[in-house]
Amino acid sequence: MPTTESKREDILHSALNLFAERGFDATTIPMIANDAKVGAGTIYRYFENKEVLVNTLFQHYVQLFTDTLLEDYPLDHSIRDQFHHLFEGMVRFTHEHEHALYFIKTHNAAYFLDETSRERFEKLLSILRDFLDKGKEEHKIRELPSKALIAIIFGGFLELYKLIRAGEIEASEELLAGVEESCWDAVRSHE
């Protein structure tokens, strides 16, 4: 017997998958209801409207990802170790929430995001930016715009994950390590 809260979870879960696969605008409420096996009206018991739903979803996963990155953050370790921590967080997070990072990446500049969503996303970015900025100070990280460096990291990683999900390649330890190394080389200073 599903608890009340499980319905809310089901809706969020279905919305995440559909938004990631088709995008917000091409996903209808009936689609989500159908996928979540609830009535369309039920969605409105939990979320005021479609925009509130997508913002809730966005904020939830941005928060979760932020928490993942910050958990046990090795502040006193080397830059490289910190990078590994962040990269490893990305891997773990994607493992646990398959479409979440892709959803965040494809929707973070959308017209329907509210103030809170933008703030939370900015906070997430600031973690990565802080890491990069500190690295730049120490001349361990290139003197390039942080957003561009972040895009390199996420772009490479998520494209890799798409291939894994599509079954085109196998997710091995070496592969992930290879991409991490590639991203690190893109980011680190080569002085």
Next chain:
Amino acid sequence: MPTTESKREDILHSALNLFAERGFDATTIPMIANDAKVGAGTIYRYFENKEVLVNTLFQHYVQLFTDTLLEDYPLDHSIRDQFHHLFEGMVRFTHEHEHALYFIKTHNAAYFLDETSRERFEKLLSILRDFLDKGKEEHKIRELPSKALIAIIFGGFLELYKLIRAGEIEASEELLAGVEESCWDAVRSHE
């Protein structure tokens, strides 16, 4: 005084901007008509329907970008020189067609693309893939999935351009050179 053909161009231009900014599904025909300063019905004189419009646009710019990359391709030069040629093509293309590459990147897996669009895009990818594969054979390029490497390059570059367009940073020669170096380091073998 606009010539007849300019009307078609206006529509394509407005559609490119709006599709890039909001995405295909969130862009309405009246929006495009309004932006292009034509009647909504006029769009249907030039394009059978919205999907034909987006496919025409997609194919046009993929082709143009492909041609840009292939023009004066330095086949007999070093891998690094070839990489520079490709990166430089990307820079030049984006300079001439502001939103085109971003539009291509955000719509290349969309459900509404037809066979021709997919083929043209595949051909574009194959150019990059061929370059990377040859580089891998020569152990100059990392042994990583080409798609992931391509994503790193485009991701970094486009994010940089967004910042430039937004006026957050200035487009200097060194900056572009820096990003190119970063992308190259992400891609090249470090054996």
Next chain:
Amino acid sequence: MPTTESKREDILHSALNLFAERGFDATTIPMIANDAKVGAGTIYRYFENKEVLVNTLFQHYVQLFTDTLLEDYPLDHSIRDQFHHLFEGMVRFTHEHEHALYFIKTHNAAYFLDETSRERFEKLLSILRDFLDKGKEEHKIRELPSKALIAIIFGGFLELYKLIRAGEIEASEELLAGVEESCWDAVRSHE
């Protein structure tokens, strides 16, 4: 208080009247919705689109009319008795479904009818044709194309009914008997 099913009935009823009065192409969905006192969108809960609606309507009434004609068909009676049965069925059917026969007559060759509609209509025609053909074999019916004879019968009858509906004449037993006699004289052999 209308039951759920009554809504579908209301739509079909309004559509029948409007299609009969104005024709399919001159009847808009809002007109039907308005007449049926439902929202325009509601029509699409019951019928995939306008063409499905008109085909459903057509098939329904052709079937109903076919059933009416075949009910208690006096196979072993005289040709004249059989004719009376058919004519009487036409009278009764029109009495129960005011615009149905006129709708069928004005739409049976329409471009939007689907395979099933055409088949059902053919089956209806074949009943009348079989009757006429058997009569021709027995030399009780004229040697004329069945379709022309059928047109005479329906034409005379429906025009009569229009006058009755318009209140221009009164529907008396003698009148109907007179038209039946006229149709019979048009159809029967006078050898």
Next chain:
Amino acid sequence: MPTTESKREDILHSALNLFAERGFDATTIPMIANDAKVGAGTIYRYFENKEVLVNTLFQHYVQLFTDTLLEDYPLDHSIRDQFHHLFEGMVRFTHEHEHALYFIKTHNAAYFLDETSRERFEKLLSILRDFLDKGKEEHKIRELPSKALIAIIFGGFLELYKLIRAGEIEASEELLAGVEESCWDAVRSHE
């Protein structure tokens, strides 16, 4: 080199065919222009709008048909001879203007006909009605509503002509004579 007037004729001719085949509402101005090999705008040089066009057409052919029926009308001959004259007029008119009578029959009750069109049509009907009424006085024609009798005559005749046009049967003298006889039997008194 076509004269100016021939363009007007071409338009009317194309409109007649298309209205007869598809009906007024399913026929577009571009269709007519295309069929008449003129520009769409040209139609508006000759006819104020689509409704004026259809009314002009309707009035023209109703008048022409009326004239055909009245020409050399054998007022002093027998009822049967007069009937033959009318029937023969119908045959000749249809021979000369293939779709005209069918167009009149399918559009005579349409919502877009103006006062003049209705009057002209009424005048046409009155010719037939007068004939029938006089016949009723002389007890040579049945005591039935004239409109119903007229419908029988036109219905049978036009259905026959559809078969001929469709190539399903051949237009022989006997056939036409047979239909005339059938119609006459439907109409005449059998006292």
Next chain:
DNA sequence: GATGAATGAGTCTTCATTCAT
């Protein structure tokens, strides 16, 4: 006079949202 490109009002149709059950 003739044309057909351009327009926008009016269709059909979808879908976010409401609400009676």
Next chain:
DNA sequence: GATGAATGAAGACTCATTCAT
């Protein structure tokens, strides 16, 4: 609380009509 039938605003698209060439 849950549902899904019902709604109507809004979007894609058509076509009668205009008008610059």
